Amino acid sequence: MGAFAAALLALLLAAMAAPPAEAAVGVNWGTLSSHRVPPPVVVDLLRANRIGKVKLFDADPAVLRALAGSGLQVMVGVTNAELAAVAGSPAAADAWVAQNVSRYVGRGGVDIRYIAVGNEPFLTSYQGQFQSYVIPAMTNIQQSLVKANLASYVKLVVPCNADAYQSASLPSQGVFRTELTQIMTQLAAFLSSSGAPFVVNIYPFLSLYQSSDFPQDYAFFEGSTHPVVDGPNTYYNAFDGNFDTLVAALGKIGYGQLPIAIGEVGWPTEGAPSANLTAARAFNQGLMNRVMNNKGTPLRPGVPPADVYLFSLFDEEQKSILPGNFERHWGIFSFDGQAKYPLNLGLGNPVLKNAREVPYLPSRWCIANPAQNLDNVANHLKLACSMADCTTLDYGGSCYGIGEKANVSYAFNSYYQQQKQDAKSCDFDGNGMITYLDPSMGECRFLVGIDDSKSSAVSSCGCGCGVCCGVWVLFFWVFMYLRMMGSV
Ligand SMILES: *[C@@H]1O[C@H](CO)[C@@H](O)[C@H](O)[C@H]1NC(C)=O
Numbered sequence: 146m147g148a149f150a151a152a153l154l155a156l157l158l159a160a161m162a163a164p165p166a167e168a169a170v171g172v173n174w175g176t177l178s179s180h181r182v183p184p185p186v187v188v189d190l191l192r193a194n195r196i197g198k199v200k201l202f203d204a205d206p207a208v209l210r211a212l213a214g215s216g217l218q219v220m221v222g223v224t225n226a227e228l229a230a231v232a233g234s235p236a237a238a239d240a241w242v243a244q245n246v247s248r249y250v251g252r253g254g255v256d257i258r259y260i261a262v263g264n265e266p267f268l269t270s271y272q273g274q275f276q277s278y279v280i281p282a283m284t285n286i287q288q289s290l291v292k293a294n295l296a297s298y299v300k301l302v303v304p305c306n307a308d309a310y311q312s313a314s315l316p317s318q319g320v321f322r323t324e325l326t327q328i329m330t331q332l333a334a335f336l337s338s339s340g341a342p343f344v345v346n347i348y349p350f351l352s353l354y355q356s357s358d359f360p361q362d363y364a365f366f367e368g369s370t371h372p373v374v375d376g377p378n379t380y381y382n383a384f385d386g387n388f389d390t391l392v393a394a395l396g397k398i399g400y401g402q403l404p405i406a407i408g409e410v411g412w413p414t415e416g417a418p419s420a421n422l423t424a425a426r427a428f429n430q431g432l433m434n435r436v437m438n439n440k441g442t443p444l445r446p447g448v449p450p451a452d453v454y455l456f457s458l459f460d461e462e463q464k465s466i467l468p469g470n471f472e473r474h475w476g477i478f479s480f481d482g483q484a485k486y487p488l489n490l491g492l493g494n495p496v497l498k499n500a501r502e503v504p505y506l507p508s509r510w511c512i513a514n515p516a517q518n519l520d521n522v523a524n525h526l527k528l529a530c531s532m533a534d535c536t537t538l539d540y541g542g543s544c545y546g547i548g549e550k551a552n553v554s555y556a557f558n559s560y561y562q563q564q565k566q567d568a569k570s571c572d573f574d575g576n577g578m579i580t581y582l583d584p585s586m587g588e589c590r591f592l593v594g595i596d597d598s599k600s601s602a603v604s605s606c607g608c609g610c611g612v613c614c615g616v617w618v619l620f621f622w623v624f625m626y627l628r629m630m631g632s633v
């Protein structure tokens with residue numbers, strides 16, 4: 146086939162794979178849940194919502210298999226726990242790339258664009274335990290990508306927490322933490338030479354949560370009665386202020402022009418006083434509007450972030466609640482892929498579309514047996530809530546105030562569903578009872594779990610193969626056409 150035909154085909158493929166309008170908004174797809182929607186159903190959900198980019202925290206084979214042929218652009222992740230090994234040995238890096246990247250890319254495969262090397266490895270609370278591995282790990286993985294012939298396509302990034310930089314008070318005074326100056330300079334040089342963005346996670350919610358004197362309206366995008374005046378620039382929201390603090394910090398190490406992508410940003414819907422549906426919707430919609438209008442920030446006028454990955458796709462009830470109950474409630478969708486509130490992502494749908502064909506377990510619940518008193522349930526309750534999720538029962542949760550007996554029922558049911566409705570898990574020494582009547586009340590939803598035993602049986606090929614076939618049909622006709630014209 147002639148070079149012209151190849152170029153034409155490449156052009157057609159590129160146009161099909163990545164419509165430019167969908168480029169900017171992506172989502173984080175975490176899997177710390179005992180009720181996981183089967184990956185093929187998740188991929189359909191992403192496509193139905195026209196979300197073109199997804200960021201993963203690892204390289205889960207079931208997730209990657211489902212993404213094959215989907216057209217979605219994917220970021221996979223080297224976990225912090227894997228950093229030391231990959232940093233210490235080129236062979237380990239080769240194995241990582243072979244196992245978690247090369248295996249999936251190629252025709253009809255997964256469109257892996259980025260590898261995240263660690264996840265927030267510079268977090269202050271890690272006390273430096275990962276930071277020395279980051280640059281050596283990047284160096285090794287980059288060499289592995291070169292060897293695998295993927296270096297021009299797959300780029301390395303490091304999602305950084307916003308506490309990697311600080312400011313006395315004004316964005317223009319932003320500077321990286323002193324002990325990180327050298328690493329950040331190496332990182333910026335690396336990103337700059339490979340054409341990759343600096344990836345940062347920005348959380349105005351946490352600023353509000355952690356500081357009682359943080360002006361509430363400054364966390365949102367509707368203007369603020371407490372704007373921050375920084376020389377000629379005025380900041381009306383924490384997101385812009387934080388973003389420009391990073392721009393200033395990068396400027397001080399000589400990389401003020403480095404593109405910036407937002408690796409995580411979002412707002413939880415319960416588990417803290419300022420975490421609720423109204424606030425989450427206001428923040429995320431405000432953010433989307435801000436991104437869509439391409440206005441940029443005072444230090445980067447007209448230049449929006451390279452990409453913005455919302456945190457998060459789903460609620461994940463196996464996340465640690467050490468930082469707070471809200472950790473399990475970041476999803477724009479509930480654990481089972483149902484939209485929590487109307488949100489226009491600017492990708493063509495005015496509101497979010499729900500997941501379809503979620504394989505729920507049968508409609509039955511475990512509750513406190515009404516014939517028993519509650520004298521002996523304390524330990525059962527404790528066990529159930531230590532294994533399953535009871536954060537909704539606490540103050541600030543959707544089930545707060547449902548009463549003592551309903552509290553017990555909620556806890557029993559959470560555990561029963563987590564145990565995949567195993568009859569023994571509803572015993573609680575005779576205090577539990579299975580019911581077929583939905584005990585949900587008002588905002589408080591008694592969940593029914595998801596049958597993930599079926600997830601491997603669901604074909605991951607449906608539309609993936611369709612796209613693939615379409616491409617080959619197209620290839621065939623382009624070829625025939627050129628042949629007719631005598632150029633092949
Ligand atoms: C990546 O590959 C390695 C093998 O080199 C494997 O041990 C590891 O679990 C994989 N990582 C992820 C995140 O899936």
Ligand SMILES: *[C@@H]1O[C@H](CO)[C@@H](O)[C@H](O)[C@H]1NC(C)=O
Nearest residue numbers: 361418419420421422423424
């Ligand atoms: C939701 O959170 C916002 C932001 O903190 C707060 O202003 C509002 O009062 C909360 N709404 C409810 C119903 O709690």
Ligand SMILES: *[C@@H]1O[C@H](CO)[C@@H](O)[C@H](O)[C@H]1NC(C)=O
Nearest residue numbers: 538539540546548549550552
């Ligand atoms: C229900 O459980 C929550 C969380 O443990 C607790 O704060 C609340 O007081 C309980 N309510 C009753 C009526 O026992």
